[in-house]
Amino acid sequence: MEAVIAVFALLFVLFLGLGAYATVKVVGAAKRGVDRGITQARRTVEDHTLRAKSFAQPGAAGELAQLRLKLRTSMRATQDALHAAVAEDESLKESLGLFERLSAHGHELDDELKRLESEPDRTALHERLPELRERTERITRSADALRWAARDRARRFAEDDLDTLSAQIDVEAGALRHWTTSPESGTAPPPWPEAPAADAATAGQTWPETPKSSPAPEPARPAITPPAPRPTYPWQKKPRPESTT
Numbered sequence: 001m002e003a004v005i006a007v008f009a010l011l012f013v014l015f016l017g018l019g020a021y022a023t024v025k026v027v028g029a030a031k032r033g034v035d036r037g038i039t040q041a042r043r044t045v046e047d048h049t050l051r052a053k054s055f056a057q058p059g060a061a062g063e064l065a066q067l068r069l070k071l072r073t074s075m076r077a078t079q080d081a082l083h084a085a086v087a088e089d090e091s092l093k094e095s096l097g098l099f100e101r102l103s104a105h106g107h108e109l110d111d112e113l114k115r116l117e118s119e120p121d122r123t124a125l126h127e128r129l130p131e132l133r134e135r136t137e138r139i140t141r142s143a144d145a146l147r148w149a150a151r152d153r154a155r156r157f158a159e160d161d162l163d164t165l166s167a168q169i170d171v172e173a174g175a176l177r178h179w180t181t182s183p184e185s186g187t188a189p190p191p192w193p194e195a196p197a198a199d200a201a202t203a204g205q206t207w208p209e210t211p212k213s214s215p216a217p218e219p220a221r222p223a224i225t226p227p228a229p230r231p232t233y234p235w236q237k238k239p240r241p242e243s244t245t
Helices: 001-054 059-086 090-116 122-176 198-204
Strands: none
Touching: 001 059, 059 090, 059 122, 090 122
């Protein structure tokens, strides 16, 4: 009895632990989804704000907004492209590691540009703009190079796979149409063998002679059959005798 109670208690504790684990996983997934949604919304709002500043604010403030917008757009596009490609091509993990190192420099530059937006000394800001512009250009150029290299690699693999698939389809199509290229299709059927000659057939066969009575010879028929006597009728005149001299 105690063993049964212990088993039921153990099963209860096990189910309770599984339920708690499932609850934690669901809550964590929901929290990550909410955080992802909030981050995406914040990013969208910030991008629209930077775009509006780049057009509305003249001078150094507008150029800082343009640099931040360019940097964020390039880094985000490269990040999405690499994460999508590394799931299909394991060799891109090294490229993803290089991008993570580049991303650290990008975040540092973005934070610096964000702080300089509220800089009151416009003269010092104008002096810093060439250096900030150059750093932004170097980071975005490296990010673009990684992104386009990953896309070209994926496109190349797709083209190679398409070429192989097309060659296999051509071979299969040729096999399905084998009757159109058969060497026997253009030749006439062989002629039937000729029948053996009559003499050869008779010469090849001999029959044993059996003694039998030969039939009586038929009477010879005259070459010209004599005319039969013509019938006489009562209304005909009697022929006159020929006169003699």
